[in-house]
Amino acid sequence: MSEAMSASSTPDSRLPLASAAWVVARRDFLAVLFSRAFLFFLLGPLFPVIVGALAGGISGQVQREATSSEIALAMDGADNAAMIAAGETLRPQLGWMLPHLTPLPQAGGAGFDARAFLEQKRGNYAAIAEGSLAHPELVGTSEQVERWQGTIGLIAATAAGTSPHTFPPVRTELVATSASAERSNRIRTAQAAQMLLFLLTMLLAGMVLSNLVEEKANKIIEILAAAIPMDAVFMGKLVAMLGVSFVGLAVWGGLGLAFWSLAGDAVVLRTGFDPAALPAPAVGWPWFLALGVLYFAMAYLLLGSLFLTIGAMAATVREVQTLSMPVTMMQLMVFFIAAYTITQPGTVLELLAIAFPLSSPFAMMARAALQDALWPHALALIWQGLAVLLIVRGGSRLFRTRVMKSGKGGRGQPRRRWFRRALPG
Amino acid sequence: MDLALGDPTKAGNPAGARALAIDARGLVKRFDGTLAVDGVDIAVEEGAIYGILGPNGAGKTTTLRMLLGIIDPDQGVRRVFGHDRPHEIARLIGYLPEERGLYPAMKAIEAIAFMGALRGLPLAEGRKRGLELLEQHDLAHAAQRQIRQLSKGMAQTVQLLGTLVHHPRLVVLDEPFSGLDAINQGKLEAMIRRLAQQGTTVIFSTHVIHHAERLCESVAIIAGGKVPYAGSVEAARDRIPAQVRLETRAREGAWLAALPPDARREGDLFMFSLPDTGVEPLLRQLIEGDAGILSLSIERAGLHDAFVHIAGEAAARALAEDASGEAK
Numbered sequence: 090m091s092e093a094m095s096a097s098s099t100p101d102s103r104l105p106l107a108s109a110a111w112v113v114a115r116r117d118f119l120a121v122l123f124s125r126a127f128l129f130f131l132l133g134p135l136f137p138v139i140v141g142a143l144a145g146g147i148s149g150q151v152q153r154e155a156t157s158s159e160i161a162l163a164m165d166g167a168d169n170a171a172m173i174a175a176g177e178t179l180r181p182q183l184g185w186m187l188p189h190l191t192p193l194p195q196a197g198g199a200g201f202d203a204r205a206f207l208e209q210k211r212g213n214y215a216a217i218a219e220g221s222l223a224h225p226e227l228v229g230t231s232e233q234v235e236r237w238q239g240t241i242g243l244i245a246a247t248a249a250g251t252s253p254h255t256f257p258p259v260r261t262e263l264v265a266t267s268a269s270a271e272r273s274n275r276i277r278t279a280q281a282a283q284m285l286l287f288l289l290t291m292l293l294a295g296m297v298l299s300n301l302v303e304e305k306a307n308k309i310i311e312i313l314a315a316a317i318p319m320d321a322v323f324m325g326k327l328v329a330m331l332g333v334s335f336v337g338l339a340v341w342g343g344l345g346l347a348f349w350s351l352a353g354d355a356v357v358l359r360t361g362f363d364p365a366a367l368p369a370p371a372v373g374w375p376w377f378l379a380l381g382v383l384y385f386a387m388a389y390l391l392l393g394s395l396f397l398t399i400g401a402m403a404a405t406v407r408e409v410q411t412l413s414m415p416v417t418m419m420q421l422m423v424f425f426i427a428a429y430t431i432t433q434p435g436t437v438l439e440l441l442a443i444a445f446p447l448s449s450p451f452a453m454m455a456r457a458a459l460q461d462a463l464w465p466h467a468l469a470l471i472w473q474g475l476a477v478l479l480i481v482r483g484g485s486r487l488f489r490t491r492v493m494k495s496g497k498g499g500r501g502q503p504r505r506r507w508f509r510r511a512l513p514g
Numbered sequence: 515m516d517l518a519l520g521d522p523t524k525a526g527n528p529a530g531a532r533a534l535a536i537d538a539r540g541l542v543k544r545f546d547g548t549l550a551v552d553g554v555d556i557a558v559e560e561g562a563i564y565g566i567l568g569p570n571g572a573g574k575t576t577t578l579r580m581l582l583g584i585i586d587p588d589q590g591v592r593r594v595f596g597h598d599r600p601h602e603i604a605r606l607i608g609y610l611p612e613e614r615g616l617y618p619a620m621k622a623i624e625a626i627a628f629m630g631a632l633r634g635l636p637l638a639e640g641r642k643r644g645l646e647l648l649e650q651h652d653l654a655h656a657a658q659r660q661i662r663q664l665s666k667g668m669a670q671t672v673q674l675l676g677t678l679v680h681h682p683r684l685v686v687l688d689e690p691f692s693g694l695d696a697i698n699q700g701k702l703e704a705m706i707r708r709l710a711q712q713g714t715t716v717i718f719s720t721h722v723i724h725h726a727e728r729l730c731e732s733v734a735i736i737a738g739g740k741v742p743y744a745g746s747v748e749a750a751r752d753r754i755p756a757q758v759r760l761e762t763r764a765r766e767g768a769w770l771a772a773l774p775p776d777a778r779r780e781g782d783l784f785m786f787s788l789p790d791t792g793v794e795p796l797l798r799q800l801i802e803g804d805a806g807i808l809s810l811s812i813e814r815a816g817l818h819d820a821f822v823h824i825a826g827e828a829a830a831r832a833l834a835e836d837a838s839g840e841a842k
Contacts, residue, residue, distance in 0.1 A: 098589070102602060102605065103603065103634070104604075104605075104632070104633075109632070112631045112632055116628055120617065120620070124619065307615045307617060307618065308613040308615025309615045309617060312611060312629065315584050315604070315609040315631075317632055370735070393726075454810050489586075
């Protein structure tokens with residue numbers, strides 16, 4: 090045994106930074122990928138979608154029931170029939186503007202009081218139309234009367250034959266775009282890209298934090314710190330989590346494409362949203378997508394390195410959680426600033442958003458949608474990469490100076506610097 | 515425990531002066547203004563077993579971390595195998611921190627291989643060596659089990675094997691006996707001896723004097739961040755004169771004047787330090803004075819007495835409390 094073991098002795102020096110980071114990254118990547126947490130992570134985005142769909146369905150139903158667009162007819166029988174027929178005549182051209190017209194059975198008697206009927210909250214009618222075709226009367230709340238009086242007048246006039254039954258067709262001609270339309274469309278693309286980038290970053294960067302929390306809870310960190318540079322520990326963790334997030338994106342993307350290939354047409358028909366009709370970004374779709382991946386990686390690495398730095402500053406898991414909140418809020422602010430600068434290209438604010446590392450990926454993503462120059466992206470990516478390295482270096486230094494303390498001993502007393510400063514002399 | 519670790523031909527325990535594995539001078543470390551370590555000097559010869567002895571909070575862990583390069587001292591220098599920056603020679607060092615930690619979901623064999631990989635050992639080689647080590651410790655059956663499925667003692671053994679898998683020349687163990695039962699403590703002591711026989715330098719911290727007394731050639735006594743003594747165990751014990759225990763038939767007599775001034779009576783016994791002149795002149799006077807010697811023994815001071823003498827009663831009491839707390 091001794092011979093076998095001594096035969097392959099290793100050189101003295103420690104692992105180079107990249108090799109050490111690779112050891113950590115490989116362990117973390119595999120550990121996260123084959124964990125139950127990753128399964129929940131993959132399922133994570135489903136929950137907001139399901140909740141959103143449920144909430145949308147329920148609120149739609151509630152809305153439909155709450156805001157009725159049904160007008161009850163309390164005219165005589167012939168007028169009621171004429172009103173309904175006129176409504177059907179107008180419906181092909183006016184469509185959603187028209188209310189549903191229903192004869193009110195209770196209005197048959199001579200003493201029918203429409204006001205009393207509505208005040209007794211009977212039926213689910215927006216308003217009641219009574220009177221005659223020549224002199225229609227509309228009874229309802231002020232909002233409903235304001236909303237429907239013109240329409241009821243038009244239907245009554247059509248029924249009485251004093252209004253044209255049909256309207257002249259309007260010839261239309263569509264243009265592909267205009268300067269104004271292109272700019273506003275690209276702004277929409279920029280906003281959508283920023284939002285997607287932000288959501289993905291926030292969703293995935295939290296994993297880095299939980300990974301470091303796990304490391305602290307498992308007390309592995311000192312073993313790592315003793316063997317390899319902390320920079321390598323941080324870089325390894327970031328790379329591993331970035332790899333995991335790319336796997337997550339690939340899974341979500343794959344599932345999304347599969348869903349779209351099966352139900353894309355139905356979605357377009359139902360919602361009217363067609364991704365193929367999205368306005369093209371200024372740099373073109375291929376570059377835009379490539380830059381999107383790069384800026385996602387940078388946004389992720391920047392936020393992740395910041396979270397790791399927080400982990401480095403904190404001595405306990407609770408501190409990690411407490412300290413991460415301000416960073417999350419700051420990231421939200423940064424996102425809002427970057428979103429605000431979309432409409433202000435070339436201003437100092439936009440340049441500041443590009444220069445500040447945390448907002449830079451978002452601001453540059455918007456720029457890719459609005460301006461076709463590519464060289465600023467190369468510069469921005471270099472700057473963002475440099476910022477990641479600087480934050481990692483700072484975080485690892487903090488870790489070595491602040492976290493690796495132990496023991497309550499020592500004979501010295503804590504210096505009361507504040508009081509010293511406060512005291513004269 | 516049949517253990518073969520490291521290269522037995524590498525250093526051994528050659529007679530005469532040995533090169534220094536660790537040479538630290540004037541190490542000072544402050545945390546937020548609190549002086550944790552105050553001017554520590556430590557010199558450890560290659561192939562030695564060296565103990566750092568002191569109560570909890572004395573500065574042992576901080577000292578070890580500075581020696582390993584995990585943290586830098588505010589003042590002072592430390593050299594490990596002649597290197598100013600011990601972190602740069604991490605492959606030569608194995609470290610078992612006080613706070614034991616392993617990934618709970620990792621298999622035992624993978625944990626050992628991973629710890630080796632951190633020190634530059636290829637994973638495949640780490641797995642091979644790890645399996646051999648587990649077999650030597652009758653833990654081969656646990657190789658494919660997750661750490662969370664192992665007992666605490668088994669998990670600690672796995673971590674220790676991970677510390678040794680890359681054949682370090684220096685093994686640093688922070689409170690290695692903490693949390694182990696008596697059987698496993700015995701196994702660990704045997705392992706440490708075997709490592710030293712093979713030329714590996716072992717330095718460990720402890721607050722249990724018996725471990726240091728049984729294992730170490732040299733110790734550093736640390737209390738309140740200072741090292742009032744660093745040197746051989748023998749020299750530490752020699753700092754206290756041997757104690758003489760004398761039992762006589764006679765209770766009174768002129769011979770009493772022959773006893774040293776520090777002599778005290780405890781029941782039928784007289785206790786006093788061995789005089790500088792030795793015991794023979796005293797014996798002569800006792801016999802001539804017809805004291806009627808029933809028994810006379812000379813007892814050499816133990817490391818505990820030396821600790822009390824060097825570090826003071828308070829530190830000794832703290833040490834004893836830590837040890838009894840550990841036992842509970």
